[in-house]
Amino acid sequence: MPVDLNGYWKMISNDNFEEYLKALDVNVAIRKIATLLKPDKDISHDGDHITIKTLSTFKNYNMDFYVGKEFEEDLSGVDDRKCMTTITWEGDKLVCVQKGEIEGRGWTHWVDGDELHLELRAAGAVSKQVFKKT
Numbered sequence: 741m742p743v744d745l746n747g748y749w750k751m752i753s754n755d756n757f758e759e760y761l762k763a764l765d766v767n768v769a770i771r772k773i774a775t776l777l778k779p780d781k782d783i784s785h786d787g788d789h790i791t792i793k794t795l796s797t798f799k800n801y802n803m804d805f806y807v808g809k810e811f812e813e814d815l816s817g818v819d820d821r822k823c824m825t826t827i828t829w830e831g832d833k834l835v836c837v838q839k840g841e842i843e844g845r846g847w848t849h850w851v852d853g854d855e856l857h858l859e860l861r862a863a864g865a866v867s868k869q870v871f872k873k874t
Contacts, residue, residue: 742807743832745790745849749781749856749871760860760867764819764842773798781856781871790827790834813838 754775761771779796788807794800801818805811805827813825823840830848838845845862856871 742829742834743851745783745785745834745851745856747783747856747873749783750874751778751780751869752855752872753868753870754778755868756865757860757867757869759865760862763863763865764845766819781858783856807834 758771758775761774766774777796777798779794782793782795784791790803790805790807792803794802803813805825808826808828810824810826813823815821815823821840821842823838823842823845825836825838827834827836829835832850834849836846836848842862844864847861848857848859850857854873856873858869858871860867860869
C-alpha cells in the first residue's frame with residue numbers, strides 16, 4: 741500500500757536548487773528569485789488521484805494526475821516547456837518521469853516520519869528538498 745501524502749507541508753531545506761534550475765536553462769533572474777523562496781506543498785491524495793499544489797509568494801504550480809497514466813504536462817510556470825509525464829509508485833516512493841527536451845528529468849517524493857522529501861532531477865543535476873508536515 742502506498743504511503744499517504746495528504747497534508748500541508750512547509751519547506752525546511754532546499755539543497756542544490758540553483759544547479760537544478762541551471763540544468764533546466766532557467767534564466768538567471770528567475771533562478772535568483774526561486775532560490776530565495778520557501779514554497780509550501782499542499783497535497784491531496786485519494787487512491788490513484790493526486791493533486792500537488794506548490795505554493796509561494798512568487799508563483800504557484802498545480803499538478804493534478806492519476807498514478808500510472810501518462811499525460812502532457814505544461815510547465816509554463818516552471819521553465820516554459822511541455823513534456824509527457826508519467827508518475828508511478830516504486831514501493832513507498834512516488835516517482836515522476838518527464839520525457840521532453842531535458843534528458844533525465846523527473847522527481848521522487850517520499851515520506852520519512854513527519855517529513856516529505858523531494859528529489860528533483862534534470863540533465864544530471866539533483867536538488868533535494870525537505871518539507872515538514874504542519
